[in-house]
Amino acid sequence: MSRIVVVGYGPTAHRLVETLVSKGFDGRITVIGEEPRPAYDRVHLTSYLSGTSAEDLTYDVPEGAVTKLSTRVTGIDRDAKHVVTGDGDVEPYDVLVLATGSAPFVPPVPGAEHAFVYRTIEDLDAIKVAAKDAAEGVVVGGGLLGLEAADALRALGLKAHIVEMSPWLMPRQVDEGGGAVLKQHIEDLGLSVHAGAGVKEIVADDQGQVTGLLKPDGTLVDAQVVVFSAGIRPRDELARSSGLEVGERGGIVVDSGMLTSDPSIYAVGECALAGGMIYGLVGPCNTMAEVAVDRIMGGSATFEGADMSTKLKLLGVEVAQFGAMDGALDVTYMDPVGGVYKKLFISDDAKTLLGGICVGDASPYTSLRPFVGKALPAAPSDLLFSGAGASLDLPDEAQVCSCNNVCAGDVRTAIADKGVTDVPGIKACTRAGTTCGSCVPMLKQLLEKSGVEVSKALCEHFTYSRAELFDIVRVRKITTFSQLITEHGQGRGCDICKPAVASILASLHNGHVLEGERAALQDTNDAFLANMQKNGTYSVVPRIPGGEITPEKLIVIGEVARDFGLYTKITGGQRIDLFGARVDQLPEIWRRLVEAGFESGHAYGKALRTVKSCVGSTWCRYGVQDSVGLAIALELRYRGLRSPHKLKSAVSGCARECAEARSKDFGIIATEKGWNLYVAGNGGFKPRHADLLAGDLSTEELIRTIDRFLMFYIRTADRLQRTSTWLESLEGGLDYLREVIMEDSLGICADLDAQMEHHTATYADEWAATLDDPEKLSRFVSFVNAPGVPDPSIVFEQERGQIKPVMAR
Amino acid sequence: MSWTPICDYDKLLPERGVCALVEGRQVAVFRTYDGALHALDNLDPFSGAYVLSRGIVGTRKGEPTVASPLHKQVFSLVSGVCLDEQGVAVPVYPVRVADGRVEVSV
Ligand code: SRM
Ligand SMILES: Cc1cc2nc3c(=O)[nH]c(=O)nc-3n(C[C@H](O)[C@H](O)[C@H](O)COP(=O)(O)OP(=O)(O)OC[C@H]3O[C@@H](n4cnc5c(N)ncnc54)[C@H](O)[C@@H]3O)c2cc1C
Ligand code: SF4
Ligand code: FES
Numbered sequence: 068m069s070r071i072v073v074v075g076y077g078p079t080a081h082r083l084v085e086t087l088v089s090k091g092f093d094g095r096i097t098v099i100g101e102e103p104r105p106a107y108d109r110v111h112l113t114s115y116l117s118g119t120s121a122e123d124l125t126y127d128v129p130e131g132a133v134t135k136l137s138t139r140v141t142g143i144d145r146d147a148k149h150v151v152t153g154d155g156d157v158e159p160y161d162v163l164v165l166a167t168g169s170a171p172f173v174p175p176v177p178g179a180e181h182a183f184v185y186r187t188i189e190d191l192d193a194i195k196v197a198a199k200d201a202a203e204g205v206v207v208g209g210g211l212l213g214l215e216a217a218d219a220l221r222a223l224g225l226k227a228h229i230v231e232m233s234p235w236l237m238p239r240q241v242d243e244g245g246g247a248v249l250k251q252h253i254e255d256l257g258l259s260v261h262a263g264a265g266v267k268e269i270v271a272d273d274q275g276q277v278t279g280l281l282k283p284d285g286t287l288v289d290a291q292v293v294v295f296s297a298g299i300r301p302r303d304e305l306a307r308s309s310g311l312e313v314g315e316r317g318g319i320v321v322d323s324g325m326l327t328s329d330p331s332i333y334a335v336g337e338c339a340l341a342g343g344m345i346y347g348l349v350g351p352c353n354t355m356a357e358v359a360v361d362r363i364m365g366g367s368a369t370f371e372g373a374d375m376s377t378k379l380k381l382l383g384v385e386v387a388q389f390g391a392m393d394g395a396l397d398v399t400y401m402d403p404v405g406g407v408y409k410k411l412f413i414s415d416d417a418k419t420l421l422g423g424i425c426v427g428d429a430s431p432y433t434s435l436r437p438f439v440g441k442a443l444p445a446a447p448s449d450l451l452f453s454g455a456g457a458s459l460d461l462p463d464e465a466q467v468c469s470c471n472n473v474c475a476g477d478v479r480t481a482i483a484d485k486g487v488t489d490v491p492g493i494k495a496c497t498r499a500g501t502t503c504g505s506c507v508p509m510l511k512q513l514l515e516k517s518g519v520e521v522s523k524a525l526c527e528h529f530t531y532s533r534a535e536l537f538d539i540v541r542v543r544k545i546t547t548f549s550q551l552i553t554e555h556g557q558g559r560g561c562d563i564c565k566p567a568v569a570s571i572l573a574s575l576h577n578g579h580v581l582e583g584e585r586a587a588l589q590d591t592n593d594a595f596l597a598n599m600q601k602n603g604t605y606s607v608v609p610r611i612p613g614g615e616i617t618p619e620k621l622i623v624i625g626e627v628a629r630d631f632g633l634y635t636k637i638t639g640g641q642r643i644d645l646f647g648a649r650v651d652q653l654p655e656i657w658r659r660l661v662e663a664g665f666e667s668g669h670a671y672g673k674a675l676r677t678v679k680s681c682v683g684s685t686w687c688r689y690g691v692q693d694s695v696g697l698a699i700a701l702e703l704r705y706r707g708l709r710s711p712h713k714l715k716s717a718v719s720g721c722a723r724e725c726a727e728a729r730s731k732d733f734g735i736i737a738t739e740k741g742w743n744l745y746v747a748g749n750g751g752f753k754p755r756h757a758d759l760l761a762g763d764l765s766t767e768e769l770i771r772t773i774d775r776f777l778m779f780y781i782r783t784a785d786r787l788q789r790t791s792t793w794l795e796s797l798e799g800g801l802d803y804l805r806e807v808i809m810e811d812s813l814g815i816c817a818d819l820d821a822q823m824e825h826h827t828a829t830y831a832d833e834w835a836a837t838l839d840d841p842e843k844l845s846r847f848v849s850f851v852n853a854p855g856v857p858d859p860s861i862v863f864e865q866e867r868g869q870i871k872p873v874m875a876r
Numbered sequence: 877m878s879w880t881p882i883c884d885y886d887k888l889l890p891e892r893g894v895c896a897l898v899e900g901r902q903v904a905v906f907r908t909y910d911g912a913l914h915a916l917d918n919l920d921p922f923s924g925a926y927v928l929s930r931g932i933v934g935t936r937k938g939e940p941t942v943a944s945p946l947h948k949q950v951f952s953l954v955s956g957v958c959l960d961e962q963g964v965a966v967p968v969y970p971v972r973v974a975d976g977r978v979e980v981s982v
Contacts, residue, residue, distance in 0.1 A: 111963035117921065118956045118967040380963065504962045527936065549909075559891070559909050561934035562943035562950070587891035587933065591945035594892075594930060599945055603925035650930075845887075851894035851905070852882040860902070860926045874924050 069094040071363065072150055072160035074140045074305065076100025078109055078349055079336030080166035081126050083356035088129040090364060096132040097158055099150070101139045102187060110349055110503055113219050113380075115191050124188070143309035145329055162331055162363055165306060165319060166356075169299040169337040169347070174207075178269030181277045182207075182293040185216040194294065198223040201291035205229070205280050207266055208296035209236040211379055216296050217258050218381050227258045228288050230280065232297075234263045240377060240388035241408075244401065245426045248408040252384045252427065255406075261288065269293050301338045301345055314340040323369040325359040333359045342372055349502055350374065350470040374469045376436055378429055378505045387432035387505075390422025390439035400451035402427075409451045411435070418442055433508050437465030437475065460516070467509045470502035478510060482517045490514065525786065526563040529556040533711060533786040537571050541782075546576060548588050566590035567786040570673055573709035574781050575822075577829040579836050580672075580709075581843050592671030595847065596834060597653055602872040604861055605653060606646040607633070608670035609660050610706060613680040613698035613718075614641030623663040631656055634869045640677035640715070642668060647870050649857055654847050657834045666832040669707065673787075675714045678702040679727070683720030683737070690720035692737030697766065698726075701735075704770065707830045708777065711784040711793075729757045732790040733773055738762065742769045746776055746804075749791035758794070758801050761809065771820070775808035778819040877970065879979040888913075888978065893929035893942065898982050903969055904929030905978060906953055908940045914953035915971035915980045920944045921964055928966065 071087065073080045076098045084096055100106070107124040115124060128134055135152070142151040149159040171184035183194050185206075198204065204220040206213045209231030220227040229236070235246025236253060250260050261282065268281040279287045301318040312320040312328035318340030325333045325341070335355040337347055346352060351373035361368035376389035394412030401408050407427035414421060420438045425431050431450065438444055441462065461467065463476030481487045481496040493510050494500045500507045523532040529552075531539065536551070545551050548568050552560055560568075569588035573580055580586075580593055592598045597605035609624065624643050628635045631652055633645040648656055669675060680698035684690030698718040705714070717726040718735045728734025734745040740763040748757030761772060784793040797803060806812040808819070837843045849858040863870040882896040888907035895918050896903045902918035906929075918926045923946040931942040933953070940953040949960045958964035970981045 108963075114963040114965050117965055118917075119963070119965040120955070123955060123957060123965075528934075558935040558938060559933075559940070561936065561941070562932040562948050565932050565934060584890070587889060590932070591930065594945075599927070599930070601923060601925065601946070603927040603930075603946075846889075846892075846894075849895065850897040850902075851887065852880075852896045852898075856897060858902075858926060 069161040070159060071096050071162045071164065072158050073098040073164045073166055074150065075165065075167040075302075075336075075338070076102065076106050076134065076136070077166060077168045077336065078106050078126075079168070079352040079356050080164070081106035081129075082353045083164060083166060083335060083360060084132045085129045086357055086360040087363070088131055090360060092360075092364060094161070097135065097160075098132055099135045099138050099140050099152060099158065101137070102189075103137045104188070105134060105136065107188065109186075110380075112185075112188070112191065113215055115188060116195065116219050116222060121188050140305060143305060143332075145309060145332070148331065160331070162333070164359060165327070165332065165334040165338060166336045167302040167305060167338040169301045169345070171295055172298040172300045173295045174266065174297060176266050176268055178271055178277070179295070181269050181271045181275060182295050184295050185212060185219075191219075194220075194292065195223065197292045198225055201225055203228065203288075203290045204292035204294065205288050205290040206294045206296055207280070208298065209233070209260070209262065210239060210296065210298070211237065211377060213296035214253065214258075214379060214381060214384075216294050218256060220292065220294070221257060225292065228261060228280075228290065229253070229258055230261045230264050230266060230282070230288065232263070232265050236260060236262060237379070237386060240379075240392075241386065241424050241426060242392070242410070244399065245386075245408045245410065245424045248401075248403070248406055248426045249384075249386055251406055252386075256381070256384065299337065299345075299347055301340070303338055306334065306338075314343070318345050323358075323371065324362045324367075325355055325370060326362065333362070335359050341370055344372065346373060346375070348373075348375060348377065348470075350472065353470070353502075354472055373472075374436075374439075374466065376432070376439075376469055378432055378503070380503070385425065385427055385429035387425045387429040388423070389432055389436040390420070392422060392424070394421040398447040398451065400448075411447050411451065413443065413447060417447075429505075433506065436469070437461050437467055437509070441465065461509075461513070467513070468497075468499035468502075468506040470506075471498040473497045473499035473506075475513060478513045479517060482514065488514070525567060526561055528552060528558045528560050528564050531555070533567055533571070534783045536568065537574075537782055540568075540571050541575055546572065547584055548572070549584060560588075562590070563786070566593070566673075567711075569593070570709045570711065570786075574826075577707075577709075577826055579831075579833055581833070581837060581846075586843075586846075590673075595650055595653060596667060596671060596837060597648065598671045600646060600872065602861055602874060603858070604646070604872065605648045605650065606644050606670070607648055607653070607656055607660075608638065608642060608644050608668040609665035610668040610702070611642040611677075612702040612706075613678055613695050615680070615695055615699060620663060620665070623660070623665075627656055627659050630659075632863075632870060634871065638670075641679045642677060644670070647863065647872065649849060649861060650847055651849050651854070651857065654838060654844050658838055661832070661835050661838060666706070667834040672709065673712050674707060674709050675702070675705040675716070677715060678705075679715075679717035679731075681719050681725035683718075687720055689723060690737070691739055692720055692742065694718040694720035694726065694735075694737055697735065697742070701770075701773070704827060705773075705777065707833070708781075708826055710777070710781045712787050712789045714777070714790070730754065731757060733757070733776060735769065741765050744769055744772055747790040747794035749789055751789070753791070755791040755795075760801065760805065772808060774823040775816055775819045776804070778822050779804070779808055779815075782819075877981050879972070879974070879981050881974075881977040881979045883978055885973050885976050885978050891933040893931065893933065895926070895929035896980065898980055901982050902926045902929075903980050903982060904942070905971060905980060906933055906940075906942060908933065908953065912940070913971045913973065913978060914940065915969040916942070916951065916953065916956050917967040917969070919966065920946055920949075921958075921966060922947055922949055922961075 139153040204225040205228040206217040209229045217227045306319040319334040336352040358368045358370045378387040395415035396413040399410045411423045412421040461475040524530045565588040678698040680695045683694030717728040719726040730748045745757035746760045749755045848854040862873040893906045904918040931945045956966040956968040
């Protein structure tokens with residue numbers, strides 16, 4: 068039986084042991100680590116400061132491995148083939164693996180002993196304690212890690228500075244132009260940047276309390292916490308003292324099979340000098356571990372260097388670099404206003420992609436990284452526009468996940484052969500996406516393009532599609548979500564199925580959306596009968612049927628907006644939107660509006676929005692019918708009707724089409740003889756002109772046809788499917804639709820008519836009903852324990868004479 | 877550990893959150909379907925808005941969750957960890973019922 072001893076228990080050691088176990092290694096595995104816990108996810112270390120626990124970050128010890136924690140290996144006796152630990156124990160080995168990682172580099176400046184580093188959970192604990200009594204902090208080093216550390220200081224409530232020796236931030240990943248754009252983003256986060264500046268001294272008082280950082284030019288940066296993040300040094304001290312070959316500038320020298328100068332000793336991870344390089348990223352470290360395992364088990368795998376592409380992990384700041392940082396030709400896209408800088412490096416024949424830099428929009432990192440070293444998939448200038456690249460087809464051998472060395476082909480195989488239908492499935496099958504996560508968008512794309520039969524199940528809680536659930540609810544007369552999920556689903560639902568079921572229950576029963584259990588099903592906006600804005604405030608849109616409004620009502624809107632200090636805007640739907648209301652102000656605002664005769668405009672609901680109108684025959688010299696009158700009638704008929712997605716309509720008084728009816732879910736254009744009805748138009752993401760369903764209808768015929776069209780759509784569409792995509796996916800298309808709703812080929816028209824009858828008979832304004840119900844009203848507070856207190860996080864500034872939200876970051 | 881009462885237990889609707897202001901901190905408190913209580917920080921780390929109490933409560937693989945109302949990232953009610961984006965988590969706070977009152981500790 069052979070004995071493997073692993074020194075160091077970091078992520079690389081973990082991958083090594085895990086791979087040994089999964090490959091069926093049957094000897095004894097002992098891992099000796101200096102830290103008090105098994106290996107943990109260092110990549111996500113920063114999340115420890117925002118609440119992720121040490122346990123959550125820590126990996127499970129692979130079954131069968133023996134661990135010795137809080138134990139340092141102090142010597143290797145290569146002749147006797149054993150290692151000696153700090154407490155004098157001896158551990159014999161047949162094969163020794165050094166995975167001692169690296170340590171942060173701390174430059175030898177006076178006072179450096181008072182500074183912190185950013186590498187282990189204990190380091191973060193110490194920083195957290197020091198930050199409690201500190202106001203300002205400074206990070207030395209403006210690289211990937213330094214920026215992450217500085218943002219962490221900021222999140223701990225400090226004013227944070229970054230001191231970087233180079234003239235710009237992240238000099239290893241971006242060039243000067245990118246650096247300038249990056250600086251802007253970092254400063255927007257509230258961090259102050261001192262580039263082109265070194266450190267002369269860390270200044271401390273008599274008690275050893277740090278007071279600041281002295282720059283070589285003699286200026287002092289006030290700070291009570293100083294963190295060094297100025298690069299790493301491989302931990303080769305053990306190898307050095309036992310006579311293994313080490314590099315001139317550090318690192319344990321290994322061959323392409325990860326073997327050191329001693330044939331029984333391997334070195335992997337950040338301590339290893341492979342091909343003259345130290346690799347400070349988990350991807351290459353994992354590959355090294357896998358190569359070493361293969362060798363230990365008799366294989367001949369080699370480590371041939373690795374992709375050093377990286378992406379900054381700061382919420383809101385996109386920076387990434389992939390492939391080479393120079394090339395014969397380069398193409399730059401620059402938008403200083405939007406804070407975007409993107410550059411591609413290309414071979415001298417302009418055919419091969421060599422690498423790229425992105426600041427402010429990292430999408431090329433995902434879409435183009437797999438093409439490094441390959442033919443350019445499109446013209447470089449096209450590739451640099453945002454969104455470009457999303458439709459590229461990747462070659463099988465293109466690497467999609469660099470952390471785990473997974474290629475597009477591996478993902479496709481998982482999809483095709485193992486029946487994987489979602490991202491978690493791909494993660495479980497291939498490991499892609501499980502480390503830094505930056506390749507997940509790519510995995511999604513591969514899934515979407517694979518054309519596999521994606522399950523029509525709504526979500527993990529229901530195996531049915533929305534249309535099937537609709538029939539279940541209707542036929543079995545189910546009235547609550549709890550009954551539906553107990554009898555036909557599993558778990559307790561989610562943000563996908565709950566609003567979908569709420570919508571089905573509302574379409575079929577039309578009770579108040581906030582009544583009883585239904586209150587907990589509603590989507591963000593329906594839950595408070597208003598539209599949530601980016602800062603957590605709401606907008607209010609009263610219904611203005613057909614866009615027609617009296618001067619008195621206009622004045623009321625103006626008064627309400629003025630009295631509550633709301634931002635006012637005319638919408639694209641011929642009505643008026645009032646923005647910036649706190650949740651606790653909504654009832655008061657609506658009390659005023661309801662008193663003046665307004666009703667909910669359902670701008671928040673998957674329901675009828677507006678029926679736009681043109682001025683029509685009443686005033687217009689071309690008009691042939693009263694388009695305003697019809698628009699108002701239709702809006703009042705269908706107001707409050709809940710549907711799979713929102714519904715919009717418009718009525719034009721003649722073929723000049725000033726109301727843009729053909730861009731609506733149902734649009735009506737007046738003719739000399741009556742009305743033409745168009746259906747399934749759409750503006751939005753994918754515009755579609757509506758199709759003529761029927762011509763020259765009388766008003767009565769028109770309304771009956773729309774009733775059925777809407778009810779058939781509500782019954783059969785998928786969740787969040789607008790009428791346009793619904794019609795396009797309807798087998799038989801427009802002709803089939805005509806047969807069903809105009810010729811009653813399915814014999815359901817009476818049913819559809821009855822359903823619409825029920826809707827119109829039971830409609831009630833949900834805001835008026837809410838105002839009459841103290842229980843419902845009591846939920847409209849910012850704080851349950853302090854109902855009168857406004858949310859202090861909501862702050863506004865002025866712009867063009869009105870309010871505008873100020874975000875904390 | 878000091879506990880701050882925030883409201884009657886009965887005031888909490890199953891699967892709907894409320895927000896409480898405790899020592900200057902915004903705490904989102906949820907009652908799940910089985911009657912259990914959970915408390916998370918109300919700050920949505922993705923948007924920077926204090927809104928998590930207004931998200932949809934549900935489960936993922938049996939684990940109770942809330943989805944941010946702004947962009948729908950899902951967080952575990954038990955650990956505060958974001959289940960959609962690795963490495964993001966919100967603080968969780970101890971919460972209990974005493975004499976029919978809900979109490980949290982920050
Ligand atoms: C306020 C308004 C913009 C404005 O200031 O003019 C607006 C604002 C929003 N639109 Fe819109 N849309 C507004 C007219 C439009 C129009 C124009 C129209 O209706 O004539 C369109 C294109 C027409 C169409 O829908 O086909 C439009 C296409 C969208 C889309 C894309 C829909 C699609 O099918 O692709 C979305 C996203 C969605 O619904 O998924 C959207 C979503 C939104 C949301 C709800 C986004 C959100 O979830 O927060 C915005 C919030 C509204 C709020 O807070 O009050 N909005 N939106 C307009 C409100 C009209 C109204 O009075 O109700
Ligand atoms: C905050 C942070 C963020 C990061 N983000 C990313 C990222 O986004 N992407 C990426 O690819 N990489 C990232 N990294 C780098 C990544 O964490 C490292 O590449 C990885 O940890 C290397 O693993 P390792 O096991 O080789 O070394 P280490 O993680 O350093 O582990 C070595 C272990 O060996 C122990 N040890 C050393 N000597 C001895 C001894 N004599 N006896 C016993 N034990 C010993 C050490 O205490 C340590 O626990 C990040 C690192 C940090 C600190
Ligand atoms: S659509 Fe015709 S009736 Fe209506 S405003 Fe335009 S021109 Fe006049
Ligand atoms: S690239 Fe890091 S997890 Fe895939």
